[in-house]
Amino acid sequence: MMIHRAVLIARNFHLVTKDAAARNLRARLGVVVALLLLGGCDAIRVPDSNVIYVAFGDSTTSGPSTRDYPDILRSLLDVTPETFANEGGSGETSGEGLDRLTFLLEEEIFPNADVLLYWEGGNDISGFIKDYDPFLLASPDDADYPLSNDLSLRLSEIQLNIESAVLAARNARLRVYVATYFFLREDIDECDALPLPVVLPSQARNANAYITRLNERIRTAAANQDAVLVDVAAADDTLRQDQANYFDCNHLSEQGNGIVANLFLQALAEPTN
Numbered sequence: 001m002m003i004h005r006a007v008l009i010a011r012n013f014h015l016v017t018k019d020a021a022a023r024n025l026r027a028r029l030g031v032v033v034a035l036l037l038l039g040g041c042d043a044i045r046v047p048d049s050n051v052i053y054v055a056f057g058d059s060t061t062s063g064p065s066t067r068d069y070p071d072i073l074r075s076l077l078d079v080t081p082e083t084f085a086n087e088g089g090s091g092e093t094s095g096e097g098l099d100r101l102t103f104l105l106e107e108e109i110f111p112n113a114d115v116l117l118y119w120e121g122g123n124d125i126s127g128f129i130k131d132y133d134p135f136l137l138a139s140p141d142d143a144d145y146p147l148s149n150d151l152s153l154r155l156s157e158i159q160l161n162i163e164s165a166v167l168a169a170r171n172a173r174l175r176v177y178v179a180t181y182f183f184l185r186e187d188i189d190e191c192d193a194l195p196l197p198v199v200l201p202s203q204a205r206n207a208n209a210y211i212t213r214l215n216e217r218i219r220t221a222a223a224n225q226d227a228v229l230v231d232v233a234a235a236d237d238t239l240r241q242d243q244a245n246y247f248d249c250n251h252l253s254e255q256g257n258g259i260v261a262n263l264f265l266q267a268l269a270e271p272t273n
Helices: 001-016 020-043 069-077 094-106 121-133 148-171 200-223 232-240 254-269
Strands: 053-057 084-088 113-119 175-179 228-230 246-248
Touching: 053 069, 053 094, 069 084, 069 254, 094 121, 094 148, 094 254, 113 148, 121 148, 121 200, 148 175, 175 200, 175 254, 200 228, 200 232, 228 254, 232 254
Parallel strands: 053 084, 053 113, 113 175, 175 228
Antiparallel strands: none
């Protein structure tokens, strides 16, 4: 239906006048309208020379809490809002993120950017769980865990995507900071990521075993590509000791995002190669 609308709009622009020059101009305008209808606002991106910091990732970057970590980090750095770009994409996998980041870099959407704050891979693991064990009945720590080979392949894909993203950013002369993932609270908690509206303690423990393996690959990817590691997982004791740090089972609240923002701030303050 959207395709038909785009075609009709482009055709109407073309038939409005018989004048060749005007017709060509209107045809080009029709193509622009069609692109906007088919691709939305992301079909056309205007370069922003004000941006210095690009926060790139999934919903850990984009929300859904009142304030996300990039907004808090910007305040801590005491820089103007236009210097920060929040490029969080809810539900995005590391492969999708790699494609999107490559586009941003190749098109020089942020030509003066100096820093990439990268946080992806969690949705790859969430997708794996949904495909293979949506009720989280098994753990990779189990001696008889039946999905070891499949999980290893998925983790290798994630690591490759992260390393490719870091390499692309470094080739574009960005300083790259890569974050690990926080763990779920092992308690009954609201959770729309599972078939049931809540996650049980046993399910959270199994999910955390997956997150542990994901974080191992993130650390390896960062080291392989000389990115700075922001080890959010290492702040586990601080994060999980207070339920107020969580928005739901797999997102942080404004308070939790404040902890993450301070971890990025500490990493930014350290000298890099």
